[in-house]
Amino acid sequence: MGATAHKATRSFRSQDVDRRWYVLDATDQVLGRLASEVARRLRGKHRPTYTPHADTGDFVIVVNAEKVKLTGQKREQKTYYRHTGFTGHLKQTTAAELLDGPHADRVVRTAVRGMLPKNALGRKLLSHLKVYAGPEHKHAAQKPEVLSLG
Numbered sequence: 001m002g003a004t005a006h007k008a009t010r011s012f013r014s015q016d017v018d019r020r021w022y023v024l025d026a027t028d029q030v031l032g033r034l035a036s037e038v039a040r041r042l043r044g045k046h047r048p049t050y051t052p053h054a055d056t057g058d059f060v061i062v063v064n065a066e067k068v069k070l071t072g073q074k075r076e077q078k079t080y081y082r083h084t085g086f087t088g089h090l091k092q093t094t095a096a097e098l099l100d101g102p103h104a105d106r107v108v109r110t111a112v113r114g115m116l117p118k119n120a121l122g123r124k125l126l127s128h129l130k131v132y133a134g135p136e137h138k139h140a141a142q143k144p145e146v147l148s149l150g
Contacts, residue, residue: 014055017044021059021144023137026108027067029149034068035111037149042116042125055121059128061144066104066133070095080110105131 022041026034040046044056070078078095098107108131116122130139 012049012051012054012056017047017049017056019058021061021139021142022147023061023063023139023144024147024149025064025135026062027064028069031068031070031074031107031111034062034149035108035115038062038108038112038129039115041147042112042128053121055124055128057125057128059130059139059142059144060147061130061132061137061139062105062108063132063135063137065108065131066099068099068108075099080106102133104133 024034024038038060041060042057044050044058047056049056075096076094080093080095080098082091082093083089084091095107098104109126109129112129113122113126116125130137
């Protein structure tokens with residue numbers, strides 16, 4: 001038997017990555033499927049240069065977040081909680097109230113945040129996500145590519 005060539009796993013650094021911008025229309029997209037694809041792109045798992053401990057992902061712009069689809073009874077039954085910091089002041093809001101109100105982007109942002117690592121890397125990756133309730137965004141200068149979910 002001859003000697004086998006052993007290749008070491010290559011680790012990439014954040015500054016070695018060529019970042020791209022993607023724009024994704026959330027109209028009639030199921031929230032969980034949309035969020036998992038966005039989290040995958042933010043993390044960089046779609047690239048051969050993926051490194052678990054480094055930021056090797058892309059920037060993602062989500063437009064029309066208010067038109068995202070929730071299956072079953074989730075629109076009325078899914079509840080989001082937040083705490084004011086004062087004793088007994090736990091606030092709760094349904095998905096319908098958020099989507100119909102001025103903060104429709106929070107539904108998508110919260111879903112994606114839950115799919116990212118719960119550490120400093122996850123917080124950094126979340127800053128690469130730009131979510132807008134309507135069809136307009138202010139990142140035209142970055143020349144984002146249109147990303148479509150099958």
